Amino acid sequence: MRIATWNVNSIKARLVAAKEWLAETAPDVVCMQEIKCTDDGFPAGEFEQLGYSCAVHGQKSYNGVAILSRRQLEDVSPGLPHGNSDNHARYLEALVPGDKGILRVASIYAPNGNPIGTEKFSYKLDWHARLATHANELLAAEEPIVLMGDYNIIPEPEDCYDPKAWEMDALFQPESRRALRRLENLGYTDAVRACHGEPQLYTFWDYQAGCWQKNRGIRIDHILLSPQAADRLVTTGINKHMRGRERPSDHVPVWCELDI
DNA sequence: ATGCCGACAGGATGTCGA
DSSP: OEEEEEEOSOTTTTHHHHHHHHHHHOOSEEEEEOOOSOTTTSOHHHHHTTTOEEEEEOOSSSOOEEEEESSOOEEEEESOSSOSSOOOOOEEEEEEEOSSSEEEEEEEEOOOOOSTTSHHHHHHHHHHHHHHHHHHHHHTTOOOEEEEEEOOOOOSGGGBSOGGGGTTSGGGOHHHHHHHHHHHHHTOEEHHHHHOOOSOOOSEEOSGGGTTTTTOEEOOEEEEEOHHHHTTEEEEEEOGGGGGSSSOOSBOOEEEEEOO
């Protein structure tokens, strides 16, 4: 089963690119982030024509996550638990039936957190604390789980073109990197890193300052696998070519193949 | 040192992202 994640930066702006990408790569499951539309505004019909059913947790103008699946999604659950007054649409979870078992999938759009030293950064850290609590609870079922999406965290210096340039950024703060490591310490595996050792694997290139042309990217879109999912990991990939297409998102799709 | 680009809402230009 091929499972992909993509921060589309507005599904309306990315509809043509998304349909082309789906036709070319034929993923079984897709987690989308930053769809930037309400549930009603999501072009579900376009994807249904390509054989996908859609679960949407939308929001007007900002955020918004979705899951597309060739098989009917079950137990669809919007929103990250353990929140008190969080009205951002950043988390959507569902069950996907596979040939060899059921898979739990979450589409994640974690907060950016800039600038540091503000309530935005503390919101980011609080959000990740909630994610860790929930991720830990999910482990109790001992089932294959994929927590994938835009984590807005650069894990290591080798995951960005110039670590110095990101020193004061929320994406590369020690507390942010610790939040990702905490998930790994719970037992989740960074799927791309498990399959690829080379540095400078990027998933995001800023629109500004010719970052794409100069390959000044960062790796912030991640696939985290529970032990039961990691045991079935075959390979992963990054659809880097999508950044060079017409009207690209600033993020590219990241995918993994699971034997499930 | 700052903005660079792109999307949004709204109907000009400010906000947000990373």
